Amino acid sequence: MNYEDLKEVIHYLKKITKCSECNGHFTDKDISILATLPFEAIFQLNCKKCGNTMLVNIGIKPEREHRSIVTENDVENIRNFLGSFNGDFKKLFNHSKKQ
Numbered sequence: 126m127n128y129e130d131l132k133e134v135i136h137y138l139k140k141i142t143k144c145s146e147c148n149g150h151f152t153d154k155d156i157s158i159l160a161t162l163p164f165e166a167i168f169q170l171n172c173k174k175c176g177n178t179m180l181v182n183i184g185i186k187p188e189r190e191h192r193s194i195v196t197e198n199d200v201e202n203i204r205n206f207l208g209s210f211n212g213d214f215k216k217l218f219n220h221s222k223k224q
């Protein structure tokens with residue numbers, strides 16, 4: 126995903142996603158990017174209210190006209206996928222901006 130896609134997805138996360146434990150909303154500070162692929166990204170959401178951590182895998186469809194965001198909560202698959210990835214939210218964004 127490029128920077129524009131990530132911005133869009135984070136906007137979506139803040140608007141749509143709620144904590145599975147307390148129904149609280151997430152803000153920029155609560156959202157970390159763990160990994161990105163061309164049409165997919167994995168986010169970690171940390172709930173300030175109850176301390177719950179959620180992993181969310183979000184994919185975007187590459188078509189221009191009917192672009193939509195799909196979410197999939199599958200913690201086990203994401204854990205397997207991540208392996209030893211050690212992502213850094215700020216580094217990722219700084220890098221994306223320069224491209």
Ligand SMILES: [Zn+2]
Pocket residue numbers: 144145146147148149172173174175176177
């Ligand atoms: Zn919560």
